[in-house]
Amino acid sequence: MDAGQIDQVRRFNRTVTERVGALHDHFLGRDRPIGEARLLWEIGEAGQEVRQLRERLGLDSGYISRLLRSLTDAGLVAVEPEPGDRRVRTVRLTEAGRAERTMLDDRSDELAGSLLRPLNAAQRARLVDAMGEVDRLLTAATVTLAAVDPDHADARHCLRSYFTELQERFEAGFDPARSLLPDAGELRPPYGLFLVARLHGEPVGCAGLKLPPGAPAEIKRMWVAPDARRLGLGRRFLSELEERAVRHGRDVLRLDTNKTLNAAKGLYEACGFREVPAFNDEPYAHHWFEKRIGRPPA
Amino acid sequence: MDAGQIDQVRRFNRTVTERVGALHDHFLGRDRPIGEARLLWEIGEAGQEVRQLRERLGLDSGYISRLLRSLTDAGLVAVEPEPGDRRVRTVRLTEAGRAERTMLDDRSDELAGSLLRPLNAAQRARLVDAMGEVDRLLTAATVTLAAVDPDHADARHCLRSYFTELQERFEAGFDPARSLLPDAGELRPPYGLFLVARLHGEPVGCAGLKLPPGAPAEIKRMWVAPDARRLGLGRRFLSELEERAVRHGRDVLRLDTNKTLNAAKGLYEACGFREVPAFNDEPYAHHWFEKRIGRPPA
DNA sequence: AGGATTCTCTGACTATGGTCAGAGAATGGA
DNA sequence: TCCATTCTCTGACCATAGTCAGAGAATCCT
Structure with a gap:
């Protein structure tokens, strides 16, 4: 340092x-x-x-x-x-x-x-901005990620919030029954895993990773609580999942996303994902992304 | 607020x-x-x-x-x-x-x-920047200005430092004897005043104001300690002196400055001063500034 | 039913941080 | 020279914050 x-x-x-x-x-x-x-x-x-x-x-x-x-x-x-x-x-x-x-x-x-x-008005504005930044980054530094069972109370809390939010944001609402939802078994070892982010012990985000045998790893159900946004948590989930996918021997990481989640799209691109043709027929997806992982790009 | x-x-x-x-x-x-x-x-x-x-x-x-x-x-x-x-x-x-x-x-x-x-490297850099800003502005908020006699220990300390610094920065050095220095009488009531800025009780800057009877007010010997720079202290001196000059019935505020003090020049311009022809023959001055004060510019 | 566990409370104790009223030594001023 | 002042120290206090070892009540588990 x-x-x-x-x-x-x-x-x-x-x-x-x-x-x-x-x-x-x-x-x-x-x-x-x-x-x-x-x-x-x-x-x-x-x-x-x-x-x-x-x-x-x-x-x-x-x-x-x-x-x-x-x-x-x-x-x-x-x-x-x-x-x-x-x-x-x-x-x-x-x-x-x-x-x-x-x-x-x-x-x-x-x-x-x-x-x-x-302070004068200009100084006040600058101080408040800087305080916001310090606040955000110190808070970001106290968030912990942990792998839990998708049935754990904290995991369920996150998933519930995630679905509720999709319902509100998707133009046509969101019906879990119509979506290609992995069942919990797919997000627990050995077929996958599920991460929960916690701040002061409270769950503030989640992300699942499917590890289907012999196929690319796939990120599912990534969500960050509104209060915990702008902390770089999405980026942290992505790099943590990428690392774990590599550790499980995968060299491709995939995900799909809905067009209303445009902040997410920017994040994926910034993290080295590139858009690819649909690799599944998830009715709620509009964009599909893929990233080669595990060794520096040639 | x-x-x-x-x-x-x-x-x-x-x-x-x-x-x-x-x-x-x-x-x-x-x-x-x-x-x-x-x-x-x-x-x-x-x-x-x-x-x-x-x-x-x-x-x-x-x-x-x-x-x-x-x-x-x-x-x-x-x-x-x-x-x-x-x-x-x-x-x-x-x-x-x-x-x-x-x-x-x-x-x-x-x-x-x-x-x-x-935190990752980018976040660290941002956190450190923001901390610097908070630190500076909180510090700035604790600096106090007070009018003192130019013979006061704190005033003398500032003036000594000021002269030393001029000596180092001016290409040809600085000899107080050659300069048009106001004597202390010109910087104490009723012919002027002298401000000292203090941080935690220590003097960290000064600024004098000449109030010659029936003539424009003039700023002399403004200095900010190296440790206390970037706190907006120069700007604060200027507005405090301007206010006091107005209170003493002046409608023009003047000052002169050396070309090596270019940060100062920018400050004067940002504070509404404009460059004017020489109004004295101070040998160490390269620029002369003036500002109409006391009522909004027409 | 009975023992283990969980949760709160009580009593006894400690350290820290702090205040207040002098006492005593040194100094300054008239 | 002597009185007032300055500076530090001492003794006697006090409140807050906290720890620890049970005791007692309710609940859980078998």
């Missing part, structure tokens, strides 16, 4: 922990310990199970119990046993808690404003 | 405090309380007076005293009375302290590396 880059990152870290980090705690914890403030924030409008909170914030169960007690005593939250499983307890914000949370929200706005205020 | 901007800043704050802030403390304070680590870091190679440290870190004198004691006991620093004023004490790193600080330095590199590592 380039020393100049490291240096720039270090300067960034320093500036940002001084200007943002310090202020952040200061604003957030103005009249309440910041542990409590963070917890209050994390509970959210909808309420949460205690164990989820513990997981998410990475806190000791004794500690969180005490924090909740203190918030309960202050009348900000109510803790009740979950009807289904009475060992589990759920936390909800009370009216007062909601008000308090709104105040935290306002403070967060205030902090953001205080960073922008000293 | 634009709500979309506020939102982006908030997302940035969140991502960055999670990814950078948390890791930062984790890396820094691995085997030493982070208060001590920060102090050790801030002492620096050269040593510091205790009161400076207190000022800089904003800590209670009792607290810092205890921290220093603990570092002394660990053999990392030595505290001695300042020979000149034996109430003041200075801290230096011992050999072991220097080693410890080097380790902190390495960790900081490690942290920076851990942010870049998951």
Whole structure:
């Protein structure tokens, strides 16, 4: 890694922990310990199970119990046993808690404003752009890819979202029954595999790879959650799948796509795929792509 | 302020405090309380007076005293009375302290590396660029301008640096005696004023304004420290001085500049100055500029 | 039914970060 | 010379954040 880059990152870290980090705690914890403030924030409008909170914030169960007690005593939250499983307890914000949370929200706005205020309009615009870029790339760096069974809860979640989205975007809607859908067996070893991308533990994308014996590998059901777009995740899926296809001895990688997914088309081309005649009769496909893989192009 | 901007800043704050802030403390304070680590870091190679440290870190004198004691006991620093004023004490790193600080330095590199590592080369380059931009603009937002007497220590520091730099950059060197230098009286009320820019309390730039009775206002001795360039500070000086000249009833603002300072020339033009014939016979000037101020151009 | 497991809570404890009110030494100013 | 000021240190506090080892209740599994 380039020393100049490291240096720039270090300067960034320093500036940002001084200007943002310090202020952040200061604003957030103005009249309440910041542990409590963070917890209050994390509970959210909808309420949460205690164990989820513990997981998410990475806190000791004794500690969180005490924090909740203190918030309960202050009348900000109510803790009740979950009807289904009475060992589990759920936390909800009370009216007062909601008000308090709104105040935290306002403070967060205030902090953001205080960073922008000293700048002129042009500088503000540039700062906000650059922050967006940093935000996106740091987030991109925390996304993990993992191979899972297509029946895994996270996989199913992604597939459901994928189908819903196709339905909305295709002019004539999308009926899974009419499409050449691989059944789950085709996307699990040894006939294929299925990748899920996760961000902070939540599934945010998927991609399947068919590895039919003695035939080209084929990418199916690649999807990225709207929130996780612009993170280079599509590109990452493609290169990960390509690598795995090579590892399984394939030298051609194929995929088909619908014309309404034009961003995808650009991606495939940028990643070295070229358009080829239809190699299947998927009714929903308008474009077919292929890439020779496994050794540098001659 | 634009709500979309506020939102982006908030997302940035969140991502960055999670990814950078948390890791930062984790890396820094691995085997030493982070208060001590920060102090050790801030002492620096050269040593510091205790009161400076207190000022800089904003800590209670009792607290810092205890921290220093603990570092002394660990053999990392030595505290001695300042020979000149034996109430003041200075801290230096011992050999072991220097080693410890080097380790902190390495960790900081490690942290920076851990942010870049998951990204590909193109993403890294973009992240580093964006971080540079954020860093610059956040820093720019913390610079303050203040009017001071030209004899103030900070003002003199800036002027010394300014002259040194001219000497280096002008082809034929720079001899203050030959130049049409305003004497200090011309840059203090009521005949003028002198601004100093400060970053974290350190002077990083200056600019003088002559306000000769019944004549156009004139900018003199504008300088920005090399470390503080690219922060839009020149532009800020110009608009601050313009505003003050208007407040003093002037409707024309003038300045002269040397041809080797070409960045400056571009700045003046971008700020609405236009080149005019020489209005003085400053031997070191090659270009003269003027701007009508105080009301929108007709 | 009964033991293992899961989930939360309690009590006891620790370290860190920090504040506050002087005390004591050195210095500066009248 | 003496009083006020500056600077550091000490002792006595305090709150927050967190850990650890059970205990008790509910549930799951066989």
